[in-house]
Each structure stands twice: as C-alpha cells, then as structure tokens.
Amino acid sequence: DQQVKQNSPSLSVQEGRISILNCDYTNSMFDYFLWYKKYPAEGPTFLISISSIKDKNEDGRFTVFLNKSAKHLSLHIVPSQPGDSAVYFCAASYNNAGNMLTFGGGTRLMVKP
C-alpha cells in the first residue's frame, strides 16, 4: 500500500539554508495533509497541516505547499537549524475513513552546522 510516498529517504542541508521535503500521494480522496517530525524513541510531533482547499500554509520557519493536480506536497524549512535534524513524515486523511492517517515512509533530515 503506497498511497503516500516520500521518495527521498534522507536529505542533508547546511545550517541556514532551505530544506525541502517532498511527499506524493495517489488517493484523490485525501483532503487533509499533515507533517510530523520524529526523534528516535519518541512519538511523532505535529508540525504543520494543510487542507485541500488551500495551496499554502505557513507557520514561522515552516511552509507547506499543496499541488492537488500533481498530488504533491512539500515542506519548506527556512532557515534550517541543527535542531531540525529528525525524521519527517507526511500524512494524509479523508473524511469518511474514521480520520485515520496514512503515513509516508519518512525522510531523515540532517542539518549540518
């Protein structure tokens, strides 16, 4: 089941630069998308979300972009900081599925000082 895919298992970025994490989905019924950050041995921590009625949502250093026609979303982190180093998961849901989240496989972000 590959309804949500993160094709880059890892990404390395220099401190201060932009990090761009990508996510693709196949189920056109998805209408709510989230990004979570996860450190080892901890639960996923919510970062930012976007509804399908929008194409952009911004919260501080984090911006999520949604391209519905391409079934693609991305998370931009500007500027990247060493503390951002973690695994980032995108997740998607739709209304008639008990609000279950379908997760991508994750991208490990490493921000180098």
Next chain:
Amino acid sequence: EPEVTQTPSHQVTQMGQEVILRCVPISNHLYFYWYRQILGQKVEFLVSFYNNEISEKSEIFDDQFSVERPDGSNFTLKIRSTKLEDSAMYFCASSRTGRETQYFGPGTRLLVL
C-alpha cells in the same frame, strides 16, 4: 502544554501472552487512535475510537486486538495472544474533533519473544 502519555515505555512479553498498553489522551479530546510502527517500516493505523465505540479499524486490527476506555481518562489497547510479529512501537494519539490534528504520545516499545 497538554500531552498524550503512554505506559509502559517498554514491554517485553512471551509469545501467547496478553498485553495491555495504556494511554492517557489530552483531556478535552474526544477522538482516540492507536498506530504502530514495526522497526524500519511506516507508521500504520490500527484503530480509531469515538463515543465509546470503534469508528474505523485496519486489517491489522484483528480479533486479537481490542480497545477500551475504562474510565474518563485512560484508553487501552489489549493484545490477547501476542505473536512475534506484534513486536513494534505502539503510538496512541488523540484529537479534539475528528478533523483536527492528531497528537501522538511517546509510544510503547513492545517486544514479543
């Protein structure tokens, strides 16, 4: 800031034994969820729970699994007869409404020997 808590943090059990994983969701949340992550794999949805009943469950959530909200604060996942392949991190999550952000607990690492 309110958070989801889970106990125990680690559980080791013998195959065939029953385990109960416990969660205390955020106090004003009405929707509760269990997810799991097998080592090296995606986070997978198990079950969602609202108004004292299951609203959605995945194929993973077979007759060996059950959930309960025994009182006003706890939410439990029981595995009746554990199998080796049940070894995973189990995450509890809660949300205020069905369409709002799900907040995750730190997880219980279950090891079945």
